[in-house]
Amino acid sequence: MRKSIVAVALVAAALAVAGSAGATRHTGTFKYCTDPTFPPMELATASGKITGFDVDMAQKLALTWGATASPVKTAFPGLIPALNAKKCDAVISGIFITPDRTKVAPAIAYMHSHRVLIVAAGNPKGIKSPNSLKGLNVAVQGGTKYEEYLKALKAKIGFSLQSYPGDTDAVAQVLLGRADAVLTQDTSFVFQAGQHPGKIAIGFTFAGSDAFGIYYRKADAGTVGAEIKDGIASLEAKGTLKTLAKKYKIPVADVK
Amino acid sequence: MLRAENVHKRYGDLEVLRGVTFDVDPGQVKVLIGPSGSGKSTLLRCLCLLEEPEAGAVTLEARRPGPGEVGMVFQRFNLFQNMTALENVMSGLVTVRGLSKSDARGQAMEFLNRVGLAEKAAQYPEELSGGQQQRVAIARALVMQPKAMLFDEPTSALDVELVREVLDVMESLAQDGMTMVVVSHELRFAHSVASSVLMMDEGRIIEEAPPGEFFSSPKQERTKRFLSLVE
Amino acid sequence: MLASFDTHLFWQALSSGPYWRGALTALELTAASLGTAVFIGFAVALGALSRRRGVRSISWVYNWLFRATPTLLQLFFFWYALPQIWTGFAGSWFTPFMAAWIALSLNEAAYMSEIIRSGLMSVDPGQELAGRALGMSRRQILRKVVVPQAVRIVIPPTGNEFITLLKLTSLASVISLHELLTSANELATATFRYNETLLAALVYYLVIVSILMVFQARLERRFTWTSGRRRGRVAAPAIPSIPHG
Numbered sequence: 001m002r003k004s005i006v007a008v009a010l011v012a013a014a015l016a017v018a019g020s021a022g023a024t025r026h027t028g029t030f031k032y033c034t035d036p037t038f039p040p041m042e043l044a045t046a047s048g049k050i051t052g053f054d055v056d057m058a059q060k061l062a063l064t065w066g067a068t069a070s071p072v073k074t075a076f077p078g079l080i081p082a083l084n085a086k087k088c089d090a091v092i093s094g095i096f097i098t099p100d101r102t103k104v105a106p107a108i109a110y111m112h113s114h115r116v117l118i119v120a121a122g123n124p125k126g127i128k129s130p131n132s133l134k135g136l137n138v139a140v141q142g143g144t145k146y147e148e149y150l151k152a153l154k155a156k157i158g159f160s161l162q163s164y165p166g167d168t169d170a171v172a173q174v175l176l177g178r179a180d181a182v183l184t185q186d187t188s189f190v191f192q193a194g195q196h197p198g199k200i201a202i203g204f205t206f207a208g209s210d211a212f213g214i215y216y217r218k219a220d221a222g223t224v225g226a227e228i229k230d231g232i233a234s235l236e237a238k239g240t241l242k243t244l245a246k247k248y249k250i251p252v253a254d255v256k
Numbered sequence: 257m258l259r260a261e262n263v264h265k266r267y268g269d270l271e272v273l274r275g276v277t278f279d280v281d282p283g284q285v286k287v288l289i290g291p292s293g294s295g296k297s298t299l300l301r302c303l304c305l306l307e308e309p310e311a312g313a314v315t316l317e318a319r320r321p322g323p324g325e326v327g328m329v330f331q332r333f334n335l336f337q338n339m340t341a342l343e344n345v346m347s348g349l350v351t352v353r354g355l356s357k358s359d360a361r362g363q364a365m366e367f368l369n370r371v372g373l374a375e376k377a378a379q380y381p382e383e384l385s386g387g388q389q390q391r392v393a394i395a396r397a398l399v400m401q402p403k404a405m406l407f408d409e410p411t412s413a414l415d416v417e418l419v420r421e422v423l424d425v426m427e428s429l430a431q432d433g434m435t436m437v438v439v440s441h442e443l444r445f446a447h448s449v450a451s452s453v454l455m456m457d458e459g460r461i462i463e464e465a466p467p468g469e470f471f472s473s474p475k476q477e478r479t480k481r482f483l484s485l486v487e
Numbered sequence: 488m489l490a491s492f493d494t495h496l497f498w499q500a501l502s503s504g505p506y507w508r509g510a511l512t513a514l515e516l517t518a519a520s521l522g523t524a525v526f527i528g529f530a531v532a533l534g535a536l537s538r539r540r541g542v543r544s545i546s547w548v549y550n551w552l553f554r555a556t557p558t559l560l561q562l563f564f565f566w567y568a569l570p571q572i573w574t575g576f577a578g579s580w581f582t583p584f585m586a587a588w589i590a591l592s593l594n595e596a597a598y599m600s601e602i603i604r605s606g607l608m609s610v611d612p613g614q615e616l617a618g619r620a621l622g623m624s625r626r627q628i629l630r631k632v633v634v635p636q637a638v639r640i641v642i643p644p645t646g647n648e649f650i651t652l653l654k655l656t657s658l659a660s661v662i663s664l665h666e667l668l669t670s671a672n673e674l675a676t677a678t679f680r681y682n683e684t685l686l687a688a689l690v691y692y693l694v695i696v697s698i699l700m701v702f703q704a705r706l707e708r709r710f711t712w713t714s715g716r717r718r719g720r721v722a723a724p725a726i727p728s729i730p731h732g
Contacts, residue, residue, distance in 0.1 A: 077676035084679075104679055137579055142660075142669075143676050160579060162663035169661075176570045178577035304620055323622020334617035338635040338712050348621040351631060380712040393617075400621065 030062035030069045032214075033088040035076040037141070037166030039191040040248040041094035041212075042071075053187075053248045054092045057110070060240050061214075064231040075165065077143030080104055083215060089224050090216045094185065096145055097213035106221065107213030108228055110241065111255045115146070115210065118174060118182045118189050119203035125180045127203035133159045139170040139179035145210075146183040168192075175199055185210075190249050209254075232256065257282050257435065258303060258326065258404045263312035265298055272298045273309065274459035280404065285436045287446040287467075290456035291482060296439045299456070300406045303437065304328045316403060323352050327397030331409040333389040335381040341392045342368060342377040348400045367395040371425050387418030391425055404435040411442060441486060447471065455479045493683050500674055500687035509667035510691040513656045516587055516666070520656075521599075521649055523592035528599030535604050546600065553597035558590070559658050565590045566662040587659035595652055602644045606637035639710035646703040650696055667691055 034054060036044040042052035050071045058069035072088045079091045083105055097107045119127050125136055134157040140147045142163035154161050162179065164170045171192050173179035181203060189202055214232070216225045235241050241255040259279040265272050272295045280286050288296045301307040302314055304326040316325055335344050345364035349355040355363075368374050371391040381389055390410055397405060407426065411419040423445050430436060430449040440446065446453050446467050453470040455463040455478070463476045471487075474480050500506055534546035553561070565586040570577040610633050618628035657668040671688035675681045 077672060081676075081679060081681065139663075143673070162583065163665070163669075164663055165661050172567065176567070176577050177574055178570060178579075306616060306619055325622075328617075328620035330613060330617060330620075332613055334611070334613035336614060336617070336632050337611075338632065338639075338710075340714070347618075347631070348623070351627050352622040378714055380714060382713055396617075396621070 028067055030058070030065075030067040030090070031072055031088040032058050032069060032090040032092045033072045033074040033079050033082045034058075034091070034093040035074055035079060035166075036071070037076070037168050038094045038185075038188060039168065039195075040250065041187055042092075043168075043191075044073075053244055053250060054094060056244050056247070057235070057241065058092050060235055060244075061228065061231040064234050065227045075143075076141065080215060083217060086217075089220065090214050090228060092214050094187065094212055095215065096210045098145060101215065105215045105217055106225065107215045108225075108232055109211040109213050109256070110232055111212040111250075112209040113212065113250075113254050114186045114208075115183065115206040116186045116189050116202045117204040118171060118184060118192070118200050119180065120174055120177070121199050121201050123201055123203050127181050129204055131157055132203070133157065133181060135159055136180040137162070137173075137178065139164060139173035139182050141165070141167040141170050141184070150183055171200070187248075187250055194249065257317055258321075258437070259315050260299065260303060260309075261313050261315070263299070263302055263309040263314065265295075265302060265307060265309045272459055273302070275312070276456075276459070276461055278303075278454070278461060280435055280437055282403075282435050283433045284451040285430045285434075285438065285449050287450040287453045288437065288439045288456055289441065289443075289446070289453065289482070289486070293458075294456040295459045296456050297408050300328070300408050300437065300439060303404075304406055321403075324348055324400035325403050327400060327402035327405040329390070329393050329397055329405065329407045329410050331413050333381070333386070333393045333413075335389050335393055335396070337381055340378050340380055341373060341384065344381070344392055345396045345399050348396065353400070364395075364399055367399045368392070370398070371395045372421075385418055386414045387421045390414065390422045394422075394425055394429075398429075404437065405429065407436065407438040407440065409439050409441070411440065443471070443487065455482065457482075493680060496678065496680060497683040497687055500671070500684050501690060503670075503674075505670035505673070506667065506687060506691060509665065509670035510695065512584070512664070513653060513666045514695055516584060516591065516656045516659065516664075517649060517653045519588050520591035520595055521645075521652055523588070524595035524599045524648075524652075525603075525645070527592065527596035528603050531596060531600035532603040532607060535600065536607060550597045550600060553594050558594050558655055559661065561590045561594050562587060562658060562662055583659060583662050583664040586662060587656070587664050591652060591655060591659075595648065598648060599645070602641050602648070603637065606641040607633060609640050610636045635710070639707070642703060642707050642710065646699060649699055653692070653695060 034042045034050065036042040036050045036052070040052055042050060042054045044050050050073065055069075055071060058071070062069040072082070074082045074087070076093070076095075079093055079095060080101060082088060083091050091105075095101075097109055101107070117127055117130070117133075119125065126132065127136070130153055133153065137160045138150060139162050140150050142165060147163055150161055162173065164173070167184055167188055170179070170182045171184065171188065174182050175196060186202070186205065189200070193200055214228055216228060236256045242252050245252045245255045257280065261277055263273050263276045276295070276299055278299065288299070290296055298307060302309050305314065305321055306328070314321070335341075336347060339347060342361065342364055345368055346357070346360040349360035349363060350357060365374065365377065368377055371394055373388060373391055373395070376384060376388060376392075381392070384392065410426070411422050414422065419442070423442060426436070426438070426445070427449050438445075438450075450467045452464055453467050454461050455474070455476065457478050463470070463474065463479050465475075471483065474483060531546045531549050534542045535550075537543050537546075566583070575581075614632050614636065615625075615628050618632055619625075623631075656666055660666060660669045667688055671684050675684040678684065
């Protein structure tokens with residue numbers, strides 16, 4: 001608790017300095033890369049506007065250092081490369097913190113959640129564990145850790161795997177009846193179940209949890225990285241993230 | 257033998273043949289002359305069933321001509337570009353008469369020989385001169401053993417020095433007794449082989465006479481005028 | 488600081504199984520789609536040249552429909568919309584390759600029909616006249632005289648269409664077809680290196696197109712009707728390629 005108060009004080013002081021400093025500090029617009037195909041974390045509405053938990057969080061985060069957040073639409077596999085190419089200063093996109101990624105760019109965790117196998121309502125193929133997928137049709141979003149995991153599993157037990165550009169596309173395959181299961185996050189299930197009541201169910205929940213993180217460039221550790229760290233701490237202290245979680249029907253315990 | 261009876265033909269609003277009655281007997285050579293637009297080519301096309309008249313009938317020996325029975329030689333040769341000279345001549349035999357390639361080849365060579373082009377058998381039309389192409393076209397039509405041969409300005413598209421070789425073939429055909437109808441401006445040819453010469457104007461036959469009489473004392477005013485332009 | 492080029496990764500990518508299989512898939516899809524498109528396109532072209540107005544309208548509507556809609560949209564339709572019309576299309580027999588093959592064939596057929604129609608129209612009408620004078624049926628003339636000459640004319644623009652189609656196959660990745668670009672992208676995201684991985688994919692595309700160009704040249708020579716001496720000179724009128732959406 002104390003650490004957070006100190007952090008908030010630091011941020012306030014820093015903000016005071018920021019106005020006059022300019023060069024190394026972030027002002028104006030906070031650009032972050034995101035792939036809006038992973039509701040409720042980020043999604044594009046019919047009018048093309050991007051909304052979601054991550055979007056709201058990014059906005060609140062930027063406010064802690066007096067900037068406004070602006071999403072940069074990027075395909076999921078290209079998120080970290082876009083960060084390194086300076087198309088944005090951070091990646092906020094329901095993306096896990098994993099060692100191979102943090103090797104390239106550091107990340108700050110803000111939420112935990114579980115992976116799930118989504119199946120058709122009533123679980124007609126009786127999928128109770130990953131091994132139940134043997135011989136079935138599975139859909140997944142391409143370029144994700146989900147896909148990586150499923151490829152390894154496929155090599156072991158054997159099933160048909162189809163990869164799609166967006167998470168929603170993959171879930172659609174279960175709704176269409178083409179795929180028997182989709183590997184994704186429980187956050188995604190919460191949203192999709194709301195969109196298609198009674199059509200889908202969770203077949204299996206993975207025990208371990210993953211942390212969603214905000215990635216930033218190694219070189220910016222002292223600037224953007226510090227701002228984000230402080231910002232998240234401040235939002236946590238104020239309980240902002242929990243309020244957002246409630247808004248998007250994400251289990252409150254999962255967020256910081 | 258080959259007869260057009262009161263044939264009418266129109267293209268859209270234009271009436272090209274206004275009731276033409278024409279016939280040619282076996283062994284006769286008839287030459288058609290007249291200004292452009294008079295309907296000469298159209299009449300020829302009706303005679304070999306390339307066009308269907310709106311009214312009137314075309315008959316060969318009092319019945320409808322069968323495929324290949326009336327041969328046609330075109331002003332622009334129209335040889336099949338994707339076939340050799342020999343294959344061109346064989347084409348009718350193989351496709352229409354159903355002959356085997358080996359049988360057709362023998363007959364085709366005979367007729368290529370007849371027009372003096374045996375050594376060009378393996379050449380493509382692209383590689384032949386205009387006169388040679390026309391002679392191949394004649395062989396192609398002849399090999400079908402037609403009852404009559406029609407020629408639509410066969411030498412008009414040829415360079416002057418190539419005209420002779422084609423006319424020689426036509427003259428030799430006439431001497432062999434082939435029934436021919438020729439549209440041409442080659443008046444010396446008409447003089448030497450025609451049984452009669454006909455003048456067409458504005459879709460009608462306005463005069464017919466043996467060549468001697470036709471050229472020296474034409475009866476119609478329009479014929480006189482046309483001849484003075486052409487001679 | 489200039490980033491270094493990882494030659495080892497480049498060669499690794501170039502010789503990897505996924506790249507090879509991806510390239511093969513792209514090539515198979517292209518060949519299958521173009522083959523089918525030529526057949527359908529020929530029928531549509533004949534329809535467009537028909538003397539009956541009803542038949543001409545069918546061809547017109549076909550071309551209008553498939554040229555106006557973007558290829559990507561058609562891919563989506565066959566993959567996502569069809570199962571909603573009949574759930575059978577959600578079965579595993581209806582693979583992404585099959586859906587892409589159907590969509591690309593139907594799409595390409597519209598463009599091919601215009602190319603073929605131009606080719607047929609470019610053949611001297613005197614050829615048909617001569618055929619009819621000999622007593623040949625319209626179908627015989629088409630088969631023995633007009634189509635061979637039209638083929639010669641359409642070979643170059645069809646070669647173009649092959650190349651366009653080859654590049655269009657990468658669109659099928661959105662309906663989960665695993666082809667060359669997918670493999671390249673996967674390797675790029677796993678290694679975070681785009682130069683080497685994409686260059687290797689480029690090499691495959693270049694090789695395929697080069698092989699096509701050799702085949703096309705050979706085919707053009709077969710359709711040059713000169714005996715021996717003047718081989719290689721093709722004096723056919725040119726037809727401009729029709730731009731794609």
